[in-house]
Amino acid sequence: MNWDFCLPSRRALLSGVFAMTVAAAITGSAVAEDATQKVVDDRGVEVAAPAQPKRIASISFFADDVALALGFKPVASTYMVDGRPPEFLLGLTKDMTQIGQRAKPNLELLSEAKPDLIVAIRRYTVGNAPQLEKIAPYVAWNMELLDGSDKEIEALSKILGKPERGVELNKDFRAHLADVTAKAPKDVHPRFAIMWGGEVPFAFHDENTSASILKAIGGDNIAGPMTPGGEFGIDLSLETMLEKDPEVLFIYDYGPDRPHENNPIWSQLTAVKNNQVFYVGDHWVETNGPIAREIVLREAAHYLYPDVFPKVDVRTEAAKLIPADLQN
Numbered sequence: 001m002n003w004d005f006c007l008p009s010r011r012a013l014l015s016g017v018f019a020m021t022v023a024a025a026i027t028g029s030a031v032a033e034d035a036t037q038k039v040v041d042d043r044g045v046e047v048a049a050p051a052q053p054k055r056i057a058s059i060s061f062f063a064d065d066v067a068l069a070l071g072f073k074p075v076a077s078t079y080m081v082d083g084r085p086p087e088f089l090l091g092l093t094k095d096m097t098q099i100g101q102r103a104k105p106n107l108e109l110l111s112e113a114k115p116d117l118i119v120a121i122r123r124y125t126v127g128n129a130p131q132l133e134k135i136a137p138y139v140a141w142n143m144e145l146l147d148g149s150d151k152e153i154e155a156l157s158k159i160l161g162k163p164e165r166g167v168e169l170n171k172d173f174r175a176h177l178a179d180v181t182a183k184a185p186k187d188v189h190p191r192f193a194i195m196w197g198g199e200v201p202f203a204f205h206d207e208n209t210s211a212s213i214l215k216a217i218g219g220d221n222i223a224g225p226m227t228p229g230g231e232f233g234i235d236l237s238l239e240t241m242l243e244k245d246p247e248v249l250f251i252y253d254y255g256p257d258r259p260h261e262n263n264p265i266w267s268q269l270t271a272v273k274n275n276q277v278f279y280v281g282d283h284w285v286e287t288n289g290p291i292a293r294e295i296v297l298r299e300a301a302h303y304l305y306p307d308v309f310p311k312v313d314v315r316t317e318a319a320k321l322i323p324a325d326l327q328n
Helices: 003-034 062-070 107-112 122-135 146-159 161-181 208-214 238-244 290-304 314-321
Strands: 034-040 048-051 055-061 076-079 097-101 116-120 137-139 191-196 202-204 232-236 246-250 277-280
Touching: 003 202, 034 146, 048 137, 048 277, 055 062, 062 116, 062 146, 062 161, 062 290, 076 238, 097 107, 107 246, 116 122, 122 137, 137 146, 146 208, 146 290, 161 208, 161 290, 191 208, 208 290, 246 290, 290 314
Parallel strands: 055 076, 055 116, 076 097, 116 137, 191 246, 246 277
Antiparallel strands: 034 048, 191 202, 202 232
């Protein structure tokens, strides 16, 4: 047989196979980019999230926290206080599109940021879920309790394509929590409260993430546990607070307006007399992310047991937890 005669046909065949392979690869790539993953959030809603989200918008600091720990930078974020990017995230949120205060996100600004995934705190966004869903797939978690923190971090890490890292972050935190608990004095249980300041302070129950950390390392929370089906916090008058007399106070700080300090009872509290009142940063409010809760643990250990655990510099600790290439 004249093989030279057959050569063009063989070349055509190989060329056709190659073209089909390339086409299949291109089609597969397009499918991969368009693919979705099913996520059930704390609303009980099944959300079709993108398989490979690249433009994340965070309503609360939780998604910023998780994404930065994983090596991603979201494109948009809410804030706690306008113009005050959080130290525990090294101020990196200032480079993201600002979409308003976390309790009142600006949907127009959010839409202009063109996210492909919105990650939100449930209680502030469930009411406008239909509007959010028109902008991008929207998932919401409670972000309130330490028991939910591990689940939330693992779920978002999986969405972002790094499930193993999410599991590792949880494992590392639990190991550190156990280590601090083991080193804390066993015969000392400082009475504490974590609260929003105001005419009538709002204090947080044991299950709140920050309070859970303090309680785990030996603190005694004057607000006590949640009632079944109740809220994660309670109004505590200063009269009640004086009766329970906390030795250490942690106050979420929104600014210079501190009306509780004007009440004559305030100066009678043991914590105030002993200068054990700490106006803490945003990570004590938004504690469910891996960076925030780790820094809260380190600070809490020092505040409760200053002779045992060193003072903490928030930015120094944050720099250890956020990949260097994102810090530039």
